[in-house]
Amino acid sequence: MSGAGGEAVGKVLVAVAQVKIGRIVLWILSSLLVLMAVAAQEAQKGLRSVPMALAFILALFATIGAIKARRERSPSPIRWLLPRVALAGVALGVVAFLLWLRRRRGAADALPPPPLPEEVDQLARVELEQERAA
Numbered sequence: 700m701s702g703a704g705g706e707a708v709g710k711v712l713v714a715v716a717q718v719k720i721g722r723i724v725l726w727i728l729s730s731l732l733v734l735m736a737v738a739a740q741e742a743q744k745g746l747r748s749v750p751m752a753l754a755f756i757l758a759l760f761a762t763i764g765a766i767k768a769r770r771e772r773s774p775s776p777i778r779w780l781l782p783r784v785a786l787a788g789v790a791l792g793v794v795a796f797l798l799w800l801r802r803r804r805g806a807a808d809a810l811p812p813p814p815l816p817e818e819v820d821q822l823a824r825v826e827l828e829q830e831r832a833a
Contacts, residue, residue, distance in 0.1 A: 712725075712756075712757075712760045713760070713764075715760070715764075716760045716761055716763060716764025716765075716767075717764055717767070717768070719768070721764070722761045722764050722765055722768075725757045725758070725760055725761035725764075726757075726758065726761050728754075728757050729754040729755075729757040729758040729761065730754075730790075732750040732751070732753050732754035732757070733750070733751065733754045733794060734797075735750045736748045736750040736751040736754065737794060737797050737798060737801070738797075
Protein backbone atom coordinates (compact mmCIF):
# COMPACT_ATOMS: atom_id res chain seq x y z
CA MET A 700 0.00 0.00 0.00
CA SER A 701 1.19 3.51 -0.69
CA GLY A 702 0.27 4.91 2.74
CA ALA A 703 -1.57 7.90 1.27
CA GLY A 704 -4.95 6.84 2.64
CA GLY A 705 -4.72 9.13 5.66
CA GLU A 706 -3.97 12.12 3.45
CA ALA A 707 -7.05 11.43 1.30
CA VAL A 708 -9.26 11.07 4.37
CA GLY A 709 -7.88 14.34 5.74
CA LYS A 710 -8.65 16.15 2.49
CA VAL A 711 -12.20 14.79 2.49
CA LEU A 712 -12.76 15.85 6.11
CA VAL A 713 -11.41 19.34 5.42
CA ALA A 714 -13.67 19.63 2.36
CA VAL A 715 -16.70 18.45 4.34
CA ALA A 716 -15.90 20.87 7.19
CA GLN A 717 -15.91 23.81 4.77
CA VAL A 718 -19.63 23.42 4.07
CA LYS A 719 -22.22 24.23 6.76
CA ILE A 720 -24.25 21.05 6.21
CA GLY A 721 -21.00 19.08 6.30
CA ARG A 722 -20.16 20.53 9.72
CA ILE A 723 -23.64 19.62 10.94
CA VAL A 724 -23.15 16.05 9.71
CA LEU A 725 -19.74 15.90 11.42
CA TRP A 726 -21.28 17.06 14.72
CA ILE A 727 -24.11 14.54 14.44
CA LEU A 728 -21.69 11.69 13.70
CA SER A 729 -19.46 12.82 16.54
CA SER A 730 -22.40 12.86 18.97
CA LEU A 731 -23.56 9.41 17.89
CA LEU A 732 -20.04 8.00 18.28
CA VAL A 733 -19.79 9.47 21.80
CA LEU A 734 -23.11 7.90 22.76
CA MET A 735 -21.99 4.60 21.27
CA ALA A 736 -18.74 4.75 23.24
CA VAL A 737 -20.61 5.54 26.46
CA ALA A 738 -23.15 2.77 25.95
CA ALA A 739 -20.61 0.17 24.81
CA GLN A 740 -20.23 -2.95 26.89
CA GLU A 741 -16.45 -2.67 27.08
CA ALA A 742 -15.99 -1.09 30.49
CA GLN A 743 -12.21 -1.58 30.38
CA LYS A 744 -11.55 1.04 27.73
CA GLY A 745 -14.09 3.67 28.75
CA LEU A 746 -13.25 7.08 27.32
CA ARG A 747 -10.17 5.79 25.49
CA SER A 748 -12.13 3.65 23.06
CA VAL A 749 -11.95 3.87 19.27
CA PRO A 750 -15.43 5.45 18.85
CA MET A 751 -14.50 8.17 21.34
CA ALA A 752 -11.27 8.91 19.47
CA LEU A 753 -13.12 9.08 16.15
CA ALA A 754 -15.73 11.38 17.70
CA PHE A 755 -12.98 13.66 18.95
CA ILE A 756 -11.38 13.83 15.50
CA LEU A 757 -14.70 14.58 13.78
CA ALA A 758 -15.56 17.25 16.34
CA LEU A 759 -12.12 18.79 15.90
CA PHE A 760 -12.58 19.06 12.12
CA ALA A 761 -16.09 20.50 12.57
CA THR A 762 -14.81 23.07 15.06
CA ILE A 763 -11.91 24.12 12.84
CA GLY A 764 -14.28 24.44 9.87
CA ALA A 765 -16.71 26.54 11.92
CA ILE A 766 -13.93 28.85 13.12
CA LYS A 767 -12.64 29.35 9.57
CA ALA A 768 -16.16 30.03 8.27
CA ARG A 769 -16.83 32.51 11.07
CA ARG A 770 -13.59 34.39 10.40
CA GLU A 771 -14.50 34.73 6.73
CA ARG A 772 -18.06 35.79 7.48
CA SER A 773 -17.89 38.37 10.27
CA PRO A 774 -15.22 40.14 12.30
CA SER A 775 -16.85 39.54 15.72
CA PRO A 776 -15.91 36.06 16.95
CA ILE A 777 -17.68 36.27 20.34
CA ARG A 778 -21.18 36.82 18.96
CA TRP A 779 -22.49 33.27 19.49
CA LEU A 780 -19.98 32.12 22.07
CA LEU A 781 -22.26 31.99 25.12
CA PRO A 782 -25.02 29.80 23.60
CA ARG A 783 -22.47 27.36 22.23
CA VAL A 784 -20.59 27.16 25.51
CA ALA A 785 -23.90 26.57 27.30
CA LEU A 786 -24.82 23.84 24.82
CA ALA A 787 -21.41 22.22 25.24
CA GLY A 788 -21.84 22.35 29.03
CA VAL A 789 -25.23 20.67 28.80
CA ALA A 790 -23.82 17.99 26.49
CA LEU A 791 -20.93 17.39 28.87
CA GLY A 792 -23.38 17.14 31.76
CA VAL A 793 -25.46 14.57 29.89
CA VAL A 794 -22.37 12.47 29.14
CA ALA A 795 -21.24 12.71 32.77
CA PHE A 796 -24.73 11.70 33.95
CA LEU A 797 -24.75 8.68 31.62
CA LEU A 798 -21.31 7.62 32.86
CA TRP A 799 -22.47 8.02 36.47
CA LEU A 800 -25.56 5.90 35.81
CA ARG A 801 -23.45 3.24 34.16
CA ARG A 802 -21.06 3.05 37.11
CA ARG A 803 -23.93 3.13 39.61
CA ARG A 804 -25.59 0.11 38.06
CA GLY A 805 -22.46 -1.97 38.47
CA ALA A 806 -22.39 -5.62 37.71
CA ALA A 807 -25.63 -7.50 38.06
CA ASP A 808 -25.74 -9.96 40.91
CA ALA A 809 -25.43 -13.52 39.72
CA LEU A 810 -28.24 -15.93 40.41
CA PRO A 811 -27.56 -18.52 43.08
CA PRO A 812 -26.60 -21.94 41.74
CA PRO A 813 -29.40 -24.48 41.39
CA PRO A 814 -29.88 -26.84 44.32
CA LEU A 815 -28.19 -30.20 44.29
CA PRO A 816 -30.35 -33.29 43.70
CA GLU A 817 -29.73 -34.40 47.30
CA GLU A 818 -31.05 -31.07 48.61
CA VAL A 819 -34.16 -31.39 46.44
CA ASP A 820 -34.76 -34.93 47.75
CA GLN A 821 -34.32 -33.75 51.33
CA LEU A 822 -36.77 -30.86 50.85
CA ALA A 823 -39.29 -33.22 49.23
CA ARG A 824 -38.97 -35.62 52.18
CA VAL A 825 -39.52 -32.79 54.67
CA GLU A 826 -42.62 -31.62 52.80
CA LEU A 827 -44.04 -35.15 52.65
CA GLU A 828 -43.49 -35.58 56.38
CA GLN A 829 -45.20 -32.26 57.10
CA GLU A 830 -48.18 -33.27 54.91
CA ARG A 831 -48.48 -36.64 56.65
CA ALA A 832 -48.24 -35.03 60.07
CA ALA A 833 -50.98 -32.53 59.30
